[in-house]
Amino acid sequence: MDGLPDWDRCAVMGVVNVTPDSFSDGGRWFDTGTAVKHGLDLVAQGADLVDVGGESTRPGAARVSEDEELRRVLPVVRGLAGEGVVVSVDTMRASVAARALEAGAVLVNDVSGGLADPAMVPVVAEAGVPFVVMHWRGQSIDMNNRAVYTDVVGEVISELAGSIHRAVDGGIDPARVLLDPGLGFAKRAEHDLALVAALARMRAELDRPLLVAASRKRFLGRVLADDKATAPPPARERDAATAAVSALASREGAWAVRVHEVRASADAVRVARAVESAADALPDTLGRQGKTPEDPDSAEAQR
Numbered sequence: 001m002d003g004l005p006d007w008d009r010c011a012v013m014g015v016v017n018v019t020p021d022s023f024s025d026g027g028r029w030f031d032t033g034t035a036v037k038h039g040l041d042l043v044a045q046g047a048d049l050v051d052v053g054g055e056s057t058r059p060g061a062a063r064v065s066e067d068e069e070l071r072r073v074l075p076v077v078r079g080l081a082g083e084g085v086v087v088s089v090d091t092m093r094a095s096v097a098a099r100a101l102e103a104g105a106v107l108v109n110d111v112s113g114g115l116a117d118p119a120m121v122p123v124v125a126e127a128g129v130p131f132v133v134m135h136w137r138g139q140s141i142d143m144n145n146r147a148v149y150t151d152v153v154g155e156v157i158s159e160l161a162g163s164i165h166r167a168v169d170g171g172i173d174p175a176r177v178l179l180d181p182g183l184g185f186a187k188r189a190e191h192d193l194a195l196v197a198a199l200a201r202m203r204a205e206l207d208r209p210l211l212v213a214a215s216r217k218r219f220l221g222r223v224l225a226d227d228k229a230t231a232p233p234p235a236r237e238r239d240a241a242t243a244a245v246s247a248l249a250s251r252e253g254a255w256a257v258r259v260h261e262v263r264a265s266a267d268a269v270r271v272a273r274a275v276e277s278a279a280d281a282l283p284d285t286l287g288r289q290g291k292t293p294e295d296p297d298s299a300e301a302q303r
């Protein structure tokens with residue numbers, strides 16, 4: 001991705017939520033010092049970049065004020081960037097994105113894909129930084145009411161295509177647009193699973209790098225609960241399931257996974273990369289590595 005280091009595998013984006021109320025880690029990294037230390041710990045555990053956010057987007061969450069979001073995010077971005085960390089800012093506000101970029105962030109992650117704030121696309125275009133466009137159907141306060149689809153994969157692809165258009169029309173270099181299916185945002189568990197199953201199609205049809213953010217989300221709780229009568233495990237007991245999605249996403253060619261617990265996903269993407277290299281080296285009857293000696297058309301067989 002233009003403007004970022006070149007990772008030769010799926011990257012791992014560690015999450016630092018400077019919020020009192022995020023669904024899985026709200027309140028844990030709420031003061032600047034703790035948040036910066038946590039970001040550095042995530043890098044030590046294998047994160048390639050760190051996503052800093054100051055506003056919870058869990059279902060039902062109300063917005064925080066701009067001043068409060070700035071107060072939470074800026075010192076943490078500054079602290080991490082000052083230590084050489086590749087920082088992205090998770091915000092729907094253009095003003096917060098602009099100030100975070102000044103403070104050292106190098107990527108803007110907007111869960112609304114530019115829809116929440118009309119000033120966002122111009123700010124990102126002017127800064128010339130990579131922009132994550134997530135599939136989004138409206139603010140978290142009532143997003144669950146919008147989890148209605150007849151063909152979730154087709155609709156998410158076409159709505160994301162609309163967001164790409166708006167971003168590019170607004171001056172953002174298409175080479176700097178990243179896409180995210182928005183797992184858990186106006187989606188039920190079956191929608192999230194269908195989207196994870198369709199990552200390759202999404203990549204093929206939209207032809208942009210994908211960020212996959214399954215970390216600790218409800219659909220994983222639902223899968224682990226096994227049946228509807230069993231309570232899902234709490235968010236912090238969904239990290240192994242998250243790492244499983246990281247391996248799958250990596251195998252489907254995702255650009256990055258966004259996770260709260262980094263170590264397991266850092267291992268997962270490295271294993272997926274090693275398997276991919278091994279697959280590339282296999283003689284392949286379809287001819288990916290040239291024809292095998294047994295192939296009647298091969299030079300060997302014709303001798």
Ligand code: PMM
Nearest residue numbers: 022023024109111134180182183213
């Ligand atoms: N999910 C959350 C926050 N930011 N950003 C992107 N690009 N994709 C997501 O799915 C996403 C996000 C939800 O809250 P969390 O920070 O606790 O994961």
